[in-house]
Amino acid sequence: MSPPAPLATSPEAPTAAAQRRPGLVLAVVCLCQLMVVLDITVVNVALPSIRDDLGFASADLQWVVNAYTLTFGGLLLLGGRIADLFGRRKAVLLGLSIFAITSLAAGLAQDPGQLIAARAIQGIAGAVLLPVSLTIITTTFPEGPERRRALGIWSMVAGFGSASGVLLGGALTQALSWPWVFFVNLPIAALAIPLALVAVRDLPRRRPRLDLLGAVLVTAATSLLVYAVVRTDRYSWGSAHTLGLLGLSVLFGLAFVYVEARVAREPLVRLGLFRQRSLAVAGTLIFFIALGQFGAFYLASLYLQNVLGYTPLQAGLSFVPFSIGTVAGTMVGMRVAAARGPFWPLVGGLALTAIGIGWFATIDVDGGFVGNLLGPSIVASVGLGACFVTATMVGTSGVDPAEAGLASGVLNAARQIGGSIGLAILVTIADSTTRHHSGPPLVALNAGYARGFLVAGCLLALALAVCVVLAPRRSAVE
Incomplete structure (x- = not known):
């Protein structure tokens, strides 16, 4: 580039x-x-x-x-x-x-x-x-x-x-x-x-016309995708309802690509933007990071309140180490990216995140904050802070300022859609494990959350594998 x-x-x-x-x-x-x-x-x-x-x-x-x-x-x-x-x-x-x-x-x-x-x-x-x-x-x-x-x-x-x-x-x-x-x-x-x-x-400049057809198509495609995912709590992934909505989302997406490439005089999205490797790689990595991280965060909150019996305030206080670790990881990620390029903070951060989230799978009905949550919270949060800030730096590097808003939308859409899909997957797995568990209700509930954390760790390990293949070796953030 x-x-x-x-x-x-x-x-x-x-x-x-x-x-x-x-x-x-x-x-x-x-x-x-x-x-x-x-x-x-x-x-x-x-x-x-x-x-x-x-x-x-x-x-x-x-x-x-x-x-x-x-x-x-x-x-x-x-x-x-x-x-x-x-x-x-x-x-x-x-x-x-x-x-x-x-x-x-x-x-x-x-x-x-x-x-x-x-x-x-x-x-x-x-x-x-x-x-x-x-x-x-x-x-x-x-x-x-x-x-x-x-x-x-x-x-x-x-x-x-x-x-x-x-x-x-x-x-x-x-x-x-x-x-x-x-x-x-x-x-x-x-x-x-x-x-x-x-x-x-804002400096004065020519305002391009809004591509209304493109706006309708891309909004329909992304909205149907998110709706299909969030409704998997009621309709299974293989149901006609879910598959039909996903199919419609794909059709609207293909129509959007055609309109932007062949029809629109001033397209909402210049498709050539996605040929910029830094943005494409960052969007892919952010999608995979969110795939495992969003759902794990949700399961941790449920475990604290539904299994350990924490009050809302106690549950909230339990996330303070995660906040501190995220800040520390962000600072480390910035420094390493500036000194050695984005590859190592991305790979190292994702490895820590995958280990920390997978560690959560050791939760127990008789557990507690120090024994079950403090260690994995610190490990996962430091890793998450390092890899997320570095991926954002890579994605915004070299983007034409006239398209900075679109690039920002792409990165945030990747995070939100990845998070929605990951959350639906983990909730489905946790609920299914709980329903089919033969133990007492609390034990079954804990087993469901533990299985969800294990799958979240595997999803983040997948993100690590994608990162090793795609992440730029040379600096894209200087």
Whole structure:
């Protein structure tokens, strides 16, 4: 791959004013990142309280999570492209505003329908915010040490927010009530919106037309894929329902590729972008990392509460070492990538992650935090921090700033879709193991979670194998 042109020569290069405010710009994107990743995990421990208060049927409660997941995962590519088409400043302000309004609506919901609708719209806002936050980094900070530091901080916020969301959700639900897991977004937005108005700027440029047909097709393809996956809790992977939805997703995807290649005058996605090896490799690695990591995180929360009997707050506190380990791993990954290139932090980080997640499979009904969780949490979190930040650096290296939003959408879509598929696989395996276990209910439940962790470790070992084959040997992050 030829070396990218310096950002300063690009028509999308940051203005001098923007360069004088890098700290404020970084604060905005980190607040956007924090809001989105918190919302993915903070809700989980509040679900029993939401069910009791709003009268959710057991089968419908999952839609508090699925409604968000469906729109968020389905619209990430379009959300990333919106920042390129209409400007980073408008995109971030729109995303923050909608996220704040729908968070308020979710907390004030009086029945299941209102909450599910608010969560669906919240997912749309998240699909804009997450890619635009990464886009702003790649178009504000030039490649090299400045961008590495910014991406490192952004990744640390992601890891910390994901893990601390469980703690925060438990504390808010136990000390106040479940609506506060949504109201917590309001002060974040109140701080981020004024900062965005001051710090985020776009240079005047020609705005290309939105490829509406392409937008509809790619949204339909990704939404159907995510929907088919999240509904495997009810319909088996081999059922006509699941296979039919997956088939439709493939058809819409093929139609999208045809439209972008042959029909659209100004395509939503320039397909040549995927010939850029750094982006293709990073997207593939992030997909495989998420395949094992998302579901393992979910199973750990269930094990703590359903087997060990932890309260929501106790369960949240148990994830503090994971947060600390993720931050430490991110810092190590950045330094090693800068000194020796991306290969070793990717391979080493994935090896640690696979070992740590596989180690979780030793959980026991009579276990405890120190004996069953502390060691694997530290190992897995350090590895995850190192490999995730390095994959993100590789994926954003050399991307034309005019397509930074699309590239960000690709990376985030890979993570969300991989995570959704992995979660569905692990939940299916855990439930099946529990149902067919002959022991007492608690022992059967523990056996299901242990089997899920073992499979998650195998999926991450698969990610390691893919990484060894694909990861660049020479530096792509300098």
